[in-house]
Amino acid sequence: MTKQEKVQEIQDLTSEITSVKNLYLTDIAGLDAIQTTALRRACFNANIRLSVVKNTLLAKAMEASEKDFGELKSVLKGNTSLMISETGNAPAKLIKDFRKKSDKPLIKGAYIEETIYIGDDQIDYLESIKSKEELIGDIISILQSPAKNLILALESGKSNLSGILKTLSER
Secondary structure, eight states, rough: OOHHHHHHHHHHHOOOOOOOOOOEEEEOOOOOOOHHHHHHHHHHHTOEEEEEOOOOHHHHHHSSSSOOGGGGGGGGGSOEEEESSTTHHHHHHHHHHHTTTTOOOOEEEEEEEEEEEESSGGGHHHHHHOOOHHHHHHHHHHHHHHHHHHHHHHHHHHHHHHHHHHHHHHO
16 A cells, blocks of 8 residues: 555545544454355445454544544554444444354444443443434333323223213212
């Protein structure tokens, strides 16, 4: 790779990591060709971009970015793959599901909505993070719950109230 190609690659990586909210650094070394193809296909189907990067170029891109990646630079050792997605928990769910057949990929670190997670032991927590759409759905259901309960109480009270009135009128 020539110096000009490296500079271009750093610029491309910088613009890519600057524009995303969710970024996973993973290790997929040791997967054979069939497993790698299956992982790439699963990423494509889950709307996750998977790319293998050079650690030195990614470190320089992180430094050039206006975002604070903190300790993520310290995990840039060995093979590194980027997983980029719109939702913070999608890569963790995909990795956990993929591990049913293989012991890889391993999570080195993650950058989710300006929060940094280091280590593969964070996978359960990363998987449980709710997306914006899931949170909005939860809030709407919480807000609708009292109204639904009130309507149900009024509807069930209608039959009770009419029964009471009928009994009282007969006496």
